[in-house]
Amino acid sequence: MLARQFDALLAAAESDGGIDFDGLRVVREGDGHGDDAESNDGYTFATPEHEATGLSESELHAHADGNPYVSNWYFWEREVQRHDSPRRAFLRHAEAAADHGVHERYDALADGMVTEWGQLRIEATLTDDGDGYRRYDVRHVDDADHPVEELERYDDPLDARDLSKHDDDGMYRPLKTGTNLPTGWTFHDLGWRDAVETVETLYPATVANWYREREGRLDIDHWTDTTDRQTGIYGVVSELPREAVEWVAEAACVDSQCVKRREWQYDEGDELAADGGTGAFPCREPCSLVIAAARRWTKLEEEEPREYTFHLTPSEKEQIEGVIDAVADGRVDEIREADVYEDANRYRTRYLRAKLFDDHGDLGGVPTDPDDHENHDDHDE
Amino acid sequence: MSQALVIVAHGSHLNPGSSAPTYDHADTIRAAGAFDEVRTGFWKEEPSLREVLRTCEADEVYVVPMFISEGYFTEQVIPRELRLDDWDVADWDSDGLSADVATYSAEDTGQTVHYCGPVGTHESMTDVLVRRAESVTGDPNVGEGFGFAVVGHGTERNENSAKAIEYHADRVRDMGRFEEVQALYMDEEPEVDDVTDYFTAEDVVVVPLFISDGFHTQEDIPEDMGLTDDYRTGYDVPAAVDGHRIWYAGAVGTESLMADVVLERAADAGADVSAAIESVRETTRVAPGADD
Numbered sequence: 001m002l003a004r005q006f007d008a009l010l011a012a013a014e015s016d017g018g019i020d021f022d023g024l025r026v027v028r029e030g031d032g033h034g035d036d037a038e039s040n041d042g043y044t045f046a047t048p049e050h051e052a053t054g055l056s057e058s059e060l061h062a063h064a065d066g067n068p069y070v071s072n073w074y075f076w077e078r079e080v081q082r083h084d085s086p087r088r089a090f091l092r093h094a095e096a097a098a099d100h101g102v103h104e105r106y107d108a109l110a111d112g113m114v115t116e117w118g119q120l121r122i123e124a125t126l127t128d129d130g131d132g133y134r135r136y137d138v139r140h141v142d143d144a145d146h147p148v149e150e151l152e153r154y155d156d157p158l159d160a161r162d163l164s165k166h167d168d169d170g171m172y173r174p175l176k177t178g179t180n181l182p183t184g185w186t187f188h189d190l191g192w193r194d195a196v197e198t199v200e201t202l203y204p205a206t207v208a209n210w211y212r213e214r215e216g217r218l219d220i221d222h223w224t225d226t227t228d229r230q231t232g233i234y235g236v237v238s239e240l241p242r243e244a245v246e247w248v249a250e251a252a253c254v255d256s257q258c259v260k261r262r263e264w265q266y267d268e269g270d271e272l273a274a275d276g277g278t279g280a281f282p283c284r285e286p287c288s289l290v291i292a293a294a295r296r297w298t299k300l301e302e303e304e305p306r307e308y309t310f311h312l313t314p315s316e317k318e319q320i321e322g323v324i325d326a327v328a329d330g331r332v333d334e335i336r337e338a339d340v341y342e343d344a345n346r347y348r349t350r351y352l353r354a355k356l357f358d359d360h361g362d363l364g365g366v367p368t369d370p371d372d373h374e375n376h377d378d379h380d381e
Numbered sequence: 382m383s384q385a386l387v388i389v390a391h392g393s394h395l396n397p398g399s400s401a402p403t404y405d406h407a408d409t410i411r412a413a414g415a416f417d418e419v420r421t422g423f424w425k426e427e428p429s430l431r432e433v434l435r436t437c438e439a440d441e442v443y444v445v446p447m448f449i450s451e452g453y454f455t456e457q458v459i460p461r462e463l464r465l466d467d468w469d470v471a472d473w474d475s476d477g478l479s480a481d482v483a484t485y486s487a488e489d490t491g492q493t494v495h496y497c498g499p500v501g502t503h504e505s506m507t508d509v510l511v512r513r514a515e516s517v518t519g520d521p522n523v524g525e526g527f528g529f530a531v532v533g534h535g536t537e538r539n540e541n542s543a544k545a546i547e548y549h550a551d552r553v554r555d556m557g558r559f560e561e562v563q564a565l566y567m568d569e570e571p572e573v574d575d576v577t578d579y580f581t582a583e584d585v586v587v588v589p590l591f592i593s594d595g596f597h598t599q600e601d602i603p604e605d606m607g608l609t610d611d612y613r614t615g616y617d618v619p620a621a622v623d624g625h626r627i628w629y630a631g632a633v634g635t636e637s638l639m640a641d642v643v644l645e646r647a648a649d650a651g652a653d654v655s656a657a658i659e660s661v662r663e664t665t666r667v668a669p670g671a672d673d
Contacts, residue, residue, distance in 0.1 A: 085438060161404060165397050174394040176427045200436060204428035208435040219489055231457055284432075288425050289394060 001065045002131050005074045009064055010057065012077075013043055021077055022102055023048045024069035026060075048101065068106045071132025079133070080192055086211035087196040094124045094195075095134070109134070116141055117280050118203055118259030119181040122195065136195035138202075139186040151186040157197035160187070164202050169333075175289050177203055177259045203281070206260070210281040213263075221285035224267045227294075234291055240298045242266060248297065249274035252290050253283065256329075310364040312356075319343040319352060385418040385439035386410060386647055389430055389459055390447035390592065392423030400426055402593045402634045403447050409640035409665065415647075415657030416443075424454070430462035434490045441493045443647040447592050447634065449501030451480050452539040464488040465496060477541040478502045478548055482650035495650040500634075500642045501545050501590060503649075507552040512638045512665075514559075514586040517618060517630040521666075524558035527628075528580035532573050532589040532602060535566035543569075546590055559586075567601060574605045577623040584619065584626045592634035603629060637665035 009026060012019045018027025030041035042054040045063045052063055064070045082088045092098065094115045095105050105113075109126045116122075121144050123137040143151060154163065167173055167180035187198045200207055212218045223245050227238035240248070249272050253262040260283035262276035286294070312320070322343025326332050335342045342348065358365040388407050393399035403421050411419040422433025434442060444463065446455050451473075460468035465485040472483035480498030487494050500506060510531060515521050531553070533546035543566065550564040560582045565573040576587060587606065589598045600612040608616035608629055619626035633639070644658045 082438070087438075158404075158408065172395070172397040174426070205432035205436050209432070212435075229461060231461075232453060287427075288429060292394060292425075 001067075001070060005070065005078075005131070006061055006064060008074060008078050009070060010060075013060075018044075019073060019077075021073050022069065022097070024073050024102075026064075029053070049103075066130060068132065069102050071130065072102045072106075075132045075134065086207045089211050089214065090196060090199070090207045091124075091134070091192055094122055094136070112137075114144075117199060117206070118177060119179065120199060120202060122199065134192055136190045136192065137186060137188050138190065138195060138198045139188075140181055140183040142183050143186065146186075148186055148188050151188075152184055154185060154187050155190070155194075157187070157190075157194050157201050160198050160201040175258065175287065177206070177283075179255075179257060179259060203259075206281040209284055213282050218263065218282055218284055220263050220282075222264045222267050222270075223272075223286060226264070226285045226291070230291065234295055236298050237291055237294045240294055240301060244297060244301050245294075246272055246274055248286075248290060248294055249276075252293060253277070253286075255279065258283070308364075308366050310356075310366060312364075316352065316356070319348065323349060382441055383417040383439040384441045384443065384652060385420060385437040386416040386643070386652070387420045387422055387433055387437065387442055387444045388447055388643060389422045389433065389444060389463075390424075391454070392426035393595070394425050396593075396595050399593050399595060402632070402639065405635075405637065406447075406640040406643055409637060409661055410644060410657065413640075413644075413654075413657035413660045413664075415644070415652070415654040424458060424462070430459060431464075434463060434487050434492055434494070437492070439492070441495070442487075443495045443497060443650055443652050445497045445643045445646045446499045447643075448499040449533070449590055449592060450539060450541040450545040451475060451477055451499060451502060452541050455480070455499050460485075460496065463494065463496070465494055468496075473498065477544050482646075484650075495647075495652070497646040497650050500639065500646060501592075502541075502548070503642050503645055504552070505642045505645045506590075506633075507549050507556075509636050509638045509642060510549055510553060510588050510590070510633055511556070511558070513588045513630045513633050513636045514628070516636060517586060517588075517628050523586070525560070526582060526584060527559050528561040528563070528582035528585040529553055529559040530563045530565050530573075530576060530579070530585060530587045532565045532567070532587060534591075534597070535568040549590065567597065567605070572605075573602055574607075576606050576627065577625045580625065583624070584628065586628040586630060588630040588633050591632040594632045594635060598632045638662070640665065 009019070013026045013028045019025060025044065025046040027044050029044055042056060043060040044051070044053045045055055045060055047069045055063065080088050080091060095109060095113050097105065100108070106126065109124055112123045112125050114121060114123050119141050121139055121141045125135050127133045127135055139151065154160070163185055164176065164181060165173060166182065168182045173180055181202070190198065196207065209218060230237055245266055249262060252258070254275055255277040259279050260281060261279035263282040264285050265271045326335065326344030332344055335345050337346065339345050340348055356364055362368065388403055390400065390403040400423060407419050407421050410416065417439055418437050420433055420436050422428050422430050424430055428436050446459055448454050456470045464487050466488050468485060473480040475498070480502065482495050482497050484493065484495050486492070514523050514529060531546050531550045534542050536543045546564045550562050553559065554562040561580050563571065563579045565571050565576060565579070567573055571579060576585065589602055591598050603609050603612050603616050606627060606629065607622045608620040608627060616629065619628045640661045641658060644654050644661060648654050648658065
């Protein structure tokens, strides 16, 4: 036990009410107020397994030394502190403190306790020297089995900004909670402050919103709340029809696209049928990416349907469906060059284009606008 | 009571470099240690303006917008998204250039928010424009024999945008440091396309009053000025155009002294940051002969 830990323990035992935390109770009795102060004088040291009273300072030291309840108390009450804060709640969550006693947790922390947070894997451990300090490893869930040496190692939480800016293919990630978090890195052997900071840098405000949800005060802004407050070029988004909002949620706000769990609905009491997902942390309103995309969809939905006539073979119809599926599911890059049994294979698709598009790029030679025959020259630049 | 600084900026869904200056200046200020927390929030990135305040534990928050002028974003979008209770643009009592601070409670977090005017209209921004000229020429004493152009978007969307350009051009002119000083615009007269018509000096430093480098500063302006036919092939600094040497500086917002303007805004709003201002001015200075 560190000297400062015992000094803090003594000071807390003397204070009003002493210590009562995570099963540890330490209090200085006989402070002169009782009738029989002499006989009760001394410290009480109690844990769920053991209780000793009337202890001298040196006896208290002997009980406290190497006791996990003491180092646990010091870590939470003198290091992390900040009761009722999101970061403390998150760190307690990372070792399931609400469900397990100190001995159980220390045993589990010795092997590492893992929390999944979106695509993050956060592992909490204890330092080897018995002082109760927690250390944390933050990495992509897919890198769980990689030794630290095989991963690119970072120490500064702010480095998470750059490393999460692009996905593994080098494409810019406009949505931090998109399901394309890059792999191959680790923030290893972090203290508790940096652990929370790293998580919050990779997934901003998720700890704060998760905490608010736990406390029953998540401030959800539904679709109508969010679109009604838009102005400028986004003012039109509130005109998107109710049924189209379903398609927005299904397109953008499901587990395959975003690790947040959609809690917003069309309106209070008017739920969307789309699956909100199973994410660890909530999404409390349509994000800027959804609003920007919805602006485009609002414009597109202003068009009236028209009837077009195309002649397709059954396989061609299915191929068009297959191409749309492949793009929508992000599978295009996985399709092998010579796999001509895949609808979205490049050669298959080029063949379809060669067969069905006319010189103007119109499917089946059918112009998009019936009046467009004469205007085709405009397209040819 | 702890105090936090929140720098708010536009950000981008498409351009990964948009947020870089905001991050850089936040890091400079964080290192100076004046605030318990320094956070960034974005209209188009995360944390969103809507949720940035809840990422701060501090009870007292200074919000500084990384925007060039007073207008739609500073007057409508940011206050609305931050949920500043009873925000009224009249509280800034501004003539379009003079917004300094107005204080509100945030509806969702209860924090006291000192909402500052944008960086672009602060008087210390003039120093950053000049510093940008020093950076791009590598000469901390640049001025003699040089013309200086400040470039803005123009009034197409916001009349205050041109006011900010004129304001700084006047202030640079009043320094008497450069031979000639001219405000130029992308979408109105006097146009940046004709930059060489407005200067007799052979050397001209051109500084766009933009927050971050992107489409306008990296593609439009270099091509409009004739620095290059195709922005993708890059351009020389200086570049020879019509018998002049054009020292094109890129967005002023990327200059490291911008961190000082952010701090000045917070200081004007009552934050105790004087030591940090000294430190930032010192650490962001241009060394003589520095190569940018």
